[in-house]
Amino acid sequence: MASNGKYGSHPYAPSAPSLPESYGQQHTQYPHGYGRPQQQHNSSSSSPQYSHGYGQPQHQPYGSSFSSSSSSSYGQSGFPAGTDPAVIRSFEMVDRDRSGYIDEHELQQALSSGYQRFSLRTIRLLIFLFKSPTDSLRVGPKEFAALWICLGQWRSIFERYDKDRSGKIDSMELRDALYGLGLAMPPSVLQLLISKYDDGSGRRVELNFDSFVECGMIVRGLTDRFKEKDRRHAGSATFGYDEFMSMVIPFLVSYN
Amino acid sequence: MSGYSHSPPGYGYGYGYGSASPPGQPYGETPQAQHQYDHKAQAYDAPAKPHKNQAGRGGYPAPAPSYGSLFAALVPSVFPPGTDPEIIACFQLADQDGSGFIDDKEMQRALSSYNQRFSLRTVHLLMYLFTRTNTRKIGPKEFAALFYSLKSWRGAFERFDRDRSGFIDANELRDALLSLGFAVSPVVLELLVYKFGKTGGKKRAIEYDKFIECCLTVKGLTEKFKEKDKAYTGMGTFTYEEFMLTVLPFLIA
DSSP: OOOOSSSTTOSSOOOOOOOOGGGTOOOOOTTOOBTOSSOOOOOOOSSOTTOSOSSOSSOOOTTTSOOTTSSOTTSSSOSOTTOOHHHHHHHHHHOTTOSSSEEHHHHHHHHOOSSOOOOHHHHHHHHHHHSOTTOSSEEOHHHHHHHHHHHHHHHHHHHHHOTTOOSEEEHHHHHHHHHHTTBOOOHHHHHHHHHHTOOSSSSOOEEEHHHHHHHHHHHHHHHHHHHHHOTTOOSEEEEEHHHHHHHHGGGOOOOO | OOOOOOOOTTOSOTTTTTSOOOTTSOTTTSHHHHHHHHHHHHHHHGGGSOOHHHHHHTTOOOOOTTOSHHHHHHSOTTSOTTOOHHHHHHHHHHOTTOSSSEEHHHHHHHHHHHTSOOOHHHHHHHHHHHHSSSSOEEOHHHHHHHHHHHHHHHHHHHHHOTTOSSEEOHHHHHHHHHHTTOOOOHHHHHHHHHHHOEEETTEEEEEHHHHHHHHHHHHHHHHHHHHTOTTOSSEEEEEHHHHHHHHHHHHOO
16 A cells, blocks of 8 residues: 655554644645646645644655654654754653553543543554554654644644634534634535534534544545545545555444 | 455355456456355345245244244234244344334344354444444344354355354455455455454464454455445446445544
């Protein structure tokens, strides 16, 4: 299965959303809304979408200038040169057992707040999508950096669309958020997505941040994969059975 | 293409769906391959025509003498004639409110007593697979199909958990899926073991209830794919919308 090149060693990670304009960053690329009316025929760019990290002057594609212990106080090879020190500090804080890796419990703890436990199933999905193929259930510094930055961007998107600041977004806000990410979802698909988060209580469906991340990563990731097969942007693609299964299974949300 | 072309002797399923064709043969076009797809179709569709042979595969017990045509006559004629009385009895037992349908909670109760505790998520997936809807209720006819599938999956698990560990590892999974008519590539196999397995001992392996979920996921996705590949070429064409609608129910359940 071909890596999409965006994350170097992460063949499954979806492209990260770019920061919203309000952050003053140049709004490059946008992932050419899949199926969106004014479709830019930018080819799936190979540079990381999140190239504007946290106020970095120039971006370093992760994995390309991998130098050992340049800015890490770890003393072992870890972060690529130019990694934002804030990210490195985050890693050190999150890596409670100082193993040099972040496992699912550490990540869950880092993302949960006093109010709410971040869902383990989303954590697992994130780790799976961002980990390097050789690792099992954990991410090293390089992968963590990509994951962390991506999460930060999803956070700002979420906050941007959670207009009433309820900490949840409803189906309209979700539709808008996905649209803002360049994903013009057919209503049938949106409907299906919403139904997956319906707790059956009869109350209006709302997604908190971790559900938004899960939902977003899956939709984003599947769309990226589909687009790779639909180079002509025709809206349809042909692929083989193995390809199909390889595209889809990584996004299975597992409970183990 | 993954190049996964292992054809274990004796299965008769040969290349399976989507694996590379043997050298010199055009993919999916030989009559032999065609036959194998049909053969496979039987494996999938077996439940539609229940007969004793199929049932026998799962170690089917003989019906107790009290079940007979009298009993069958009491049941509304929605079970196809000749349906094994055990299935009918099972259905009746599960349908605790006597509504003529089994809902998700009733199904969970029924399945959990059978062998293992099933999560509601697995139940929903099962129902989705066998009713092709999201209604979460299953009637007699679909129930029969579900019952047979579960039996065959359980049989596969027991047969391939060779060391009786209660876990199926990647190799055993490959063989189990093959016996059920699914040939998946090593890449996909790894992914499945990762997603459905848990680490215990040296390597990741899958427990029974997760194995069931794995089977129904593979079955569901494969069937959906086949709908787009009616010519059995191994390639399917999807629009974006179709693709998303097809796969999402299996991903976030």
